[in-house]
Amino acid sequence: MCLWTFKSLLALFADLVRPQHNQHSHCYCCLLHNICLRTVNVIFRNLDTAADCSLSYKELKGLLKSQMTLIDVREKWETGQFGKIPGSINIPLGEVMEALQMNPKDFKERYNQDMPAKSDHLVFSCMAGVRSKKALDIAMSLGFSRVQHYAGGLEEWAKYEPPETKQ
Incomplete structure (x- = not known):
């Protein structure tokens, strides 16, 4: 239906x-x-x-050129082992609730990125879309109004282009 x-x-x-x-x-x-x-x-x-x-690969790729914050909610060891989508910042799912309520100065210190405003465009990603959807729900419950998630996650991203890895 x-x-x-x-x-x-x-x-x-x-x-x-x-x-x-x-x-x-x-x-x-x-x-x-x-x-x-x-x-x-x-x-x-x-x-x-x-x-x-929910975003597709093409939609996310287009958004990466715009003013938005891409948050990877996988664990730190996962980003080290599997890489990440270029331009994303790592905030593990277990930290999302706390991080999105932090003092902007503390957020900048911890994540080396400006604290997003509730009206900023946020996109969450993970490995396959499950944790990013949970992060999206958390952000919405905190009053963030422009939130999306990349349902394909790093698994889909890696089919199109290689993830960014630490050298």
């Missing part, structure tokens, strides 16, 4: 449980309607962000 059809069905369901009278806080049908509307809004928001947040 396409996304548009699914959204239309959810909206139709919300209309079906709409009370046929003035809303009351104690009325069962009004409570059901309000719960349904909140649920529909959460589902819409999640569907929209899920559809818009």
Whole structure:
């Protein structure tokens, strides 16, 4: 089922449980309607962000030329062993929550990069897209509004070009 059809069905369901009278806080049908509307809004928001947040190799390659921050959420030993996407900074998944809430001075000291603002464009990557999606969810929960993840990860990147390795 396409996304548009699914959204239309959810909206139709919300209309079906709409009370046929003035809303009351104690009325069962009004409570059901309000719960349904909140649920529909959460589902819409999640569907929209899920559809818009995943990048392909070509999209990421194009973005690397623009003003965005690419964060590799793999462990430090992984970047040492397998390399990284050029231009990325390493913030392991376990540190993402703390890092994105740091004092800008501390962030710069620790990661040798300016602290991203909540309105900055962030892209998360990992080995195969699982951890980057979790990092995306963390960033969104902290109020970052322009976040995406590279679902193919370093595995896909390496099919097109060699990862950057330390010399």
